[in-house]
Amino acid sequence: MKAIFLFTAVFLLLQSCLAQEAQVAVFRHELRWTDETRFPNYFVSAPVRDSVFNDTRIELMNYLKVPDVKLPKEVEYRIINGFGKQNVDMQGDIPGHPPVIGIFSFITRATSGYAIFWKLKLVIRQDNKIILEKEIAHELEYFNVSGYVSPQLWMSPEEFRVTFKRMLDEALGVIPPNGEKIVLGLQEDAQEQARFLVTLRENEHLADSLVPQPVRCLLKINGAWKSAGNFSARLDNGNETGSDFYFKQGGNFQWPQPSFSSVLASLFSETTGINIEYDQKVTNQINGRLTFADGQQVGLKLKWMEIATRSTLSDDVSSRITAPLTAELYDEKVQAGYFLYTRTEETTVTDKTRVKFNAFTGHQKENTLGSEWIHRIKGSIYNKPIFAEYNETHGIIKVQSGDEVLGIMVVQNCNPDSRSIGNVSLSKNKLIMASSGRTIGKPSLKDEKKLEWYPVYFPASATNDSRKICIETLVCLFFGIGNM
Numbered sequence: 001m002k003a004i005f006l007f008t009a010v011f012l013l014l015q016s017c018l019a020q021e022a023q024v025a026v027f028r029h030e031l032r033w034t035d036e037t038r039f040p041n042y043f044v045s046a047p048v049r050d051s052v053f054n055d056t057r058i059e060l061m062n063y064l065k066v067p068d069v070k071l072p073k074e075v076e077y078r079i080i081n082g083f084g085k086q087n088v089d090m091q092g093d094i095p096g097h098p099p100v101i102g103i104f105s106f107i108t109r110a111t112s113g114y115a116i117f118w119k120l121k122l123v124i125r126q127d128n129k130i131i132l133e134k135e136i137a138h139e140l141e142y143f144n145v146s147g148y149v150s151p152q153l154w155m156s157p158e159e160f161r162v163t164f165k166r167m168l169d170e171a172l173g174v175i176p177p178n179g180e181k182i183v184l185g186l187q188e189d190a191q192e193q194a195r196f197l198v199t200l201r202e203n204e205h206l207a208d209s210l211v212p213q214p215v216r217c218l219l220k221i222n223g224a225w226k227s228a229g230n231f232s233a234r235l236d237n238g239n240e241t242g243s244d245f246y247f248k249q250g251g252n253f254q255w256p257q258p259s260f261s262s263v264l265a266s267l268f269s270e271t272t273g274i275n276i277e278y279d280q281k282v283t284n285q286i287n288g289r290l291t292f293a294d295g296q297q298v299g300l301k302l303k304w305m306e307i308a309t310r311s312t313l314s315d316d317v318s319s320r321i322t323a324p325l326t327a328e329l330y331d332e333k334v335q336a337g338y339f340l341y342t343r344t345e346e347t348t349v350t351d352k353t354r355v356k357f358n359a360f361t362g363h364q365k366e367n368t369l370g371s372e373w374i375h376r377i378k379g380s381i382y383n384k385p386i387f388a389e390y391n392e393t394h395g396i397i398k399v400q401s402g403d404e405v406l407g408i409m410v411v412q413n414c415n416p417d418s419r420s421i422g423n424v425s426l427s428k429n430k431l432i433m434a435s436s437g438r439t440i441g442k443p444s445l446k447d448e449k450k451l452e453w454y455p456v457y458f459p460a461s462a463t464n465d466s467r468k469i470c471i472e473t474l475v476c477l478f479f480g481i482g483n484m
Helices: 001-021 046-064 155-174 189-203 259-270 462-482
Strands: 022-031 075-080 100-109 116-126 129-140 182-184 217-222 231-236 243-249 284-292 299-304 304-310 317-320 325-330 335-347 352-358 362-366 371-381 382-390 396-401 403-412 424-426 433-434 453-460
Touching: 022 046, 046 352, 075 362, 116 453, 129 155, 129 462, 155 182, 189 362, 243 299, 243 462, 284 462, 299 462, 325 371, 371 462, 382 462, 396 462, 453 462
Parallel strands: 022 075, 022 100, 129 182
Antiparallel strands: 100 116, 116 129, 217 231, 217 453, 231 243, 243 284, 284 299, 299 325, 304 317, 325 335, 335 371, 352 362, 371 382, 382 396, 396 403, 403 453, 424 433
């Protein structure tokens, strides 16, 4: 009799426990008016998704006092390009009336302006009654204006997980909600340098050949450097003078006879697979002149072809610039170098990546881990091979000559009095993003508040000549970016 009673009690206890298991009926994540370059869909990454699910399960179990919380296999995901609203619909109750949970995550740009918000709504329903309904909202602020004016990655997988858990804990009352801004990235100078080195070690083999303690300088710029307009700059390491230089689009320059035409033609063919004759008629050409404080001048001549597209149904003609762009460098006596400029987009796809069409953006990839915009130049200056790569998504430019690292530039303006990148500024309230356009004349370097400061790291063994070549290579890269 006792055995029957004990069995019955255990059975009823098990039934009671099973009845109290909660279930996340809806787990939805949506992205509106922003992109997967800044905010990748980390839920398609199994390690990130599993980590978020584990955090969510534990927090919900503790709140509901249940032995387990079941979660769906996948997270519903949608990109909203127009004026669509967040979807917070839940399905009906599950038979047996256990706790039913809806989790609605929503990252969106503000209706007016460029501020970004993350909203997390949590709904828990039991026995046809809502026992908890809470929405948490935070502004996500990238620590540097570069995140707003350039397609940079805002959140690492770990930042995504930690931020999601924080908002979930606020919704459950584990920690008090305060609505403060969540700043992404690092603001302190020492932390910035640490982040810079970590980024190199994670993403590039470059750190292996970089000296352990690079020398940090500031490249201070005034003008439209990123759009190939006029700009003035100074390389400041705190104790040297005479390192100013000035770039002017166009301008008079005595062009010597080209001497590397065949080499540049071969490099073009090697890069594109197109066999061309270098002395063919060039469709377009833009000139520029780089002048250093010591009087040295370097002339740049950028050339490209255009492909014209004609319609058989109309007289409309459209054209597009071909890549790569070809460029020649000259000093006052001879041709000093050449390079090719290319721009590529590299998307990290997953097994769930799809290409969809919408009226706002055309064909668009969804369910990716983001895209990287990469600008490159390859060529030679003063018989030394040069290579520069600007990963715009990570905000880092590396400059090399063969295997030798000449320098690294971090494209994050660290002047506390300036809110611009390449003459494109963001207002403090994030409502207005304005471009000053191409500058006229020679911009002044006297007013520090108007200058953009960019950290540049050189190897401790760098000479003045190698630093100058690094600067010239950076200017060549800017010239290509601004004219593409």
